Amino acid sequence: MAKKNKRKWQNRSKQGNQQEKANQNTEGKNKTSDPRERVLPEIKLEDFTCSFCQKEIQDLPSALSDKTSGEPVHFDCVLEHLKESEEIGENEKLFYIGKGNFAIAYFENPHDLRKFEIRKLIEWENKEKESTWRNDISDLYSLVE
Structure with a gap:
C-alpha cells in the first residue's frame, strides 16, 4: 500500500516538473500565441465629477x-445627503x-436587524429617465465575457 502512494506521489511530481518546464519554455514568448487566450481591449470610461463633493468618480x-x-x-x-x-x-x-431606491426602516429592537418595518421609501433615481453614462458602461461590460 505504501508503494502505491509513493508511486502516485512520484507521478504527481513528474507532472509538476513537466508543467514547470513548459512554463519556462514560454517565458519571454508572446503569450497571445495561444488561441485560447484572448486579449481584451483596454476599457476607458469617461471622467465624471460628483456634483455633491466635486471629486472625480473613480468607481463609475x-x-x-x-x-x-x-x-x-x-x-x-x-447616502450622506439623504441622512442630512x-x-x-x-x-x-x-x-x-x-434600483436607485432607499428606505428608512424602523427596528423595535435595534440589536435585532431581522425584524423591521419600512417607514418611508425614497426613490432617488427616476426609472423612466435613461442615463447615457450608464448605457455606455453596459455596452463596455458586454465586451467582457
Missing part, C-alpha cells in the same frame, strides 16, 4: 444618477434597497 459602475441632472454622483455622497435631509428617528436606519 457603483455611482448613482443625480436626481436633478441625471449625471453620476458618488453613492456615499447620496431626511428625518431619521430613534431606532431608524437609512438603507439602500436597490
Whole structure:
C-alpha cells in the first residue's frame, strides 16, 4: 500500500516538473500565441465629477444618477445627503434597497436587524429617465465575457 502512494506521489511530481518546464519554455514568448487566450481591449470610461463633493468618480459602475441632472454622483455622497435631509428617528436606519431606491426602516429592537418595518421609501433615481453614462458602461461590460 505504501508503494502505491509513493508511486502516485512520484507521478504527481513528474507532472509538476513537466508543467514547470513548459512554463519556462514560454517565458519571454508572446503569450497571445495561444488561441485560447484572448486579449481584451483596454476599457476607458469617461471622467465624471460628483456634483455633491466635486471629486472625480473613480468607481463609475457603483455611482448613482443625480436626481436633478441625471449625471453620476458618488453613492456615499447620496447616502450622506439623504441622512442630512431626511428625518431619521430613534431606532431608524437609512438603507439602500436597490434600483436607485432607499428606505428608512424602523427596528423595535435595534440589536435585532431581522425584524423591521419600512417607514418611508425614497426613490432617488427616476426609472423612466435613461442615463447615457450608464448605457455606455453596459455596452463596455458586454465586451467582457
